[in-house]
Amino acid sequence: MISRTARYALHVLAILAARPHERLRGEEVAAATGIPVNYLSKILNQLRKAGLVESRKGWGGGFQLQAEAGQRPIRDVLVIFDGLESADRHDCALGRPACDSEHPCAMHDEWAGVRDGFTRMITATKVADLAD
Amino acid sequence: MISRTARYALHVLAILAARPHERLRGEEVAAATGIPVNYLSKILNQLRKAGLVESRKGWGGGFQLQAEAGQRPIRDVLVIFDGLESADRHDCALGRPACDSEHPCAMHDEWAGVRDGFTRMITATKVADLAD
DNA sequence: ATTTCAATGGATATATACATCCATTGAGGT
DNA sequence: ACCTCAATGGATGTATATATCCATTGAAAT
Numbered sequence: 001m002i003s004r005t006a007r008y009a010l011h012v013l014a015i016l017a018a019r020p021h022e023r024l025r026g027e028e029v030a031a032a033t034g035i036p037v038n039y040l041s042k043i044l045n046q047l048r049k050a051g052l053v054e055s056r057k058g059w060g061g062g063f064q065l066q067a068e069a070g071q072r073p074i075r076d077v078l079v080i081f082d083g084l085e086s087a088d089r090h091d092c093a094l095g096r097p098a099c100d101s102e103h104p105c106a107m108h109d110e111w112a113g114v115r116d117g118f119t120r121m122i123t124a125t126k127v128a129d130l131a132d
Numbered sequence: 133m134i135s136r137t138a139r140y141a142l143h144v145l146a147i148l149a150a151r152p153h154e155r156l157r158g159e160e161v162a163a164a165t166g167i168p169v170n171y172l173s174k175i176l177n178q179l180r181k182a183g184l185v186e187s188r189k190g191w192g193g194g195f196q197l198q199a200e201a202g203q204r205p206i207r208d209v210l211v212i213f214d215g216l217e218s219a220d221r222h223d224c225a226l227g228r229p230a231c232d233s234e235h236p237c238a239m240h241d242e243w244a245g246v247r248d249g250f251t252r253m254i255t256a257t258k259v260a261d262l263a264d
Numbered sequence: 265a266t267t268t269c270a271a272t273g274g275a276t277a278t279a280t281a282c283a284t285c286c287a288t289t290g291a292g293g294t
Numbered sequence: 295a296c297c298t299c300a301a302t303g304g305a306t307g308t309a310t311a312t313a314t315c316c317a318t319t320g321a322a323a324t
Contacts, residue, residue, distance in 0.1 A: 001133045004282070007227040014226075025300065039283050045302065057301045058291030093253075094146075094262070095139040106261040110253035114246055121225070121242035129238040130226070136312075157270065171313050177272065189271045190321030267324075277314065284307065294297075 001118070006081035008035050009043050010074060014130035016053065016065040023062035043081075050080050052127070070128030078122060087122065089115045133250070138213035140167050141175050142206060146262035148185065148197040155194035175213075182212050184259070202260030210254060219254065221247045 002010075011033045016024065026044060030037040044063055047053040052069045056062065078087045085091070092099035093111040101108070134142075143165045148156065158176060162169040176195055179185040184201045188194065210219045217223070224231035225243040233240070 002225060004227070007225075010226055011228075027300085036283060038285075041301075042283090042303090048301090055301065056291075057289075057299085059293065059299050061291070061300050063301090093134060093139075094142055095136070096143075107253055107257050110249065110256070114249040114253065117242065117246040117249055121239055121246065124242070125239050159270085168313060170315075173271070174273090174313090180271095187271060188321075189269085189319075191269045191323060193270050193321070195271090265324105267322105269322080270320095272317105272319070274317085275315085277312100279312075280310085282307105282309075285305085287302105287304085289302070290300095292297100292299080294295105 001086075002078065003082050003086075005043065006078050008033070008040070009047060009077050009081055010130060011035070012040070012043060012047070013052065013065070013069075013074075013077065013127050014132060016063060017070055017128050017131035020065050020070065023056065023060070023064045025062040029063065046080060047077075050076075052077070052080075065127070070126065072127050073123045074125050074127060074130070075119075075122040077127070087119075089118070091115075133218075134210065135214050135218075137175065138210055140165070140172070141179060141209050141213055142262060143167065144172070144175060144179070145184065145197070145201075145206075145209065145259050146264060148195060149202055149260050149263035152197050152202065155188065155192070155196045157194040161195065178212060179209075182208075184209070184212075197259070202258065204259050205255045206257050206259060206262070207251075207254040209259070219251075221250070223247075 012029055012035070015029055015032050024032075026037060026041055029035075029044070030040050033040070035043070044053060044055070048055050048063075052066055052072065054064050054066050075087050092105055093107045094105050096105050099105045099108060144161055144167070147161055147164045156164075158169060158173055161167070161176070162172050165172070167175070176185060176187070180187050180195075184198055184204065186196050186198050207219050224237055225239045226237050228237050231237045231240060
């Protein structure tokens, strides 16, 4: 449902959102989250390319939440790391390609409910809400 | 949420549940489901070991739903292929080990709702309900 | 008995997510 | 100018899920 990498990203954003005006080094974020440093660097880089985070190199450098990023729904983060399909699900629980309201599988309605709850959750929750 | 292998298994059971009194060869099940034959054989074997399916070797052999298997909730199938944790989830959407009602994460309640819907779905739906 | 059929089981291959390593770049301090 | 710091980026390694291959076993037909 949410990949480990996407959860890492959300955890990172939570840390940064808690200190919106500081610049944190990768090492610090790694220490705070427990994410392996090298892997974390890839994640931070993707967040930067996506415009959610700003970075500065060298002495005094580090990462910082981009100004308006706090108001973005965490759905945006899931799209980046797990793709659109994982954020806007309209799949069948049994993987049937032809499952729809006309020809529903045994779990069609219940699964639609589950998906809906998930969608609601990831659109209602904003990055800023994650801050510890 | 549900691994591809578990979905395969459910699809297989759906096929067998539709013809409870016939014995179907692996090849036939593969043709009906689109699951790669060799991989399918592993799945059918696990289902047999778990007592959900009966098999017979050699000429006229094949697979058949075990007598009472139709009444088993599909949760039982998920436990076999994806493990207990995936069926009885009490995890945090953000992966926080210490997330509970005392110290909830930002999505605690919504996620609990999603999990609940899922649990309800997989316990309410029986193997026999999957039959086409 | 022999042949044929189909499940069983073990070993191996592929794809993908997760993780590590190291050389390069750019920015600040001296 | 030079040194140090920390992000960037490319190449490589590891684990797991998914998939394939083939030799063996058991059962029915002849």
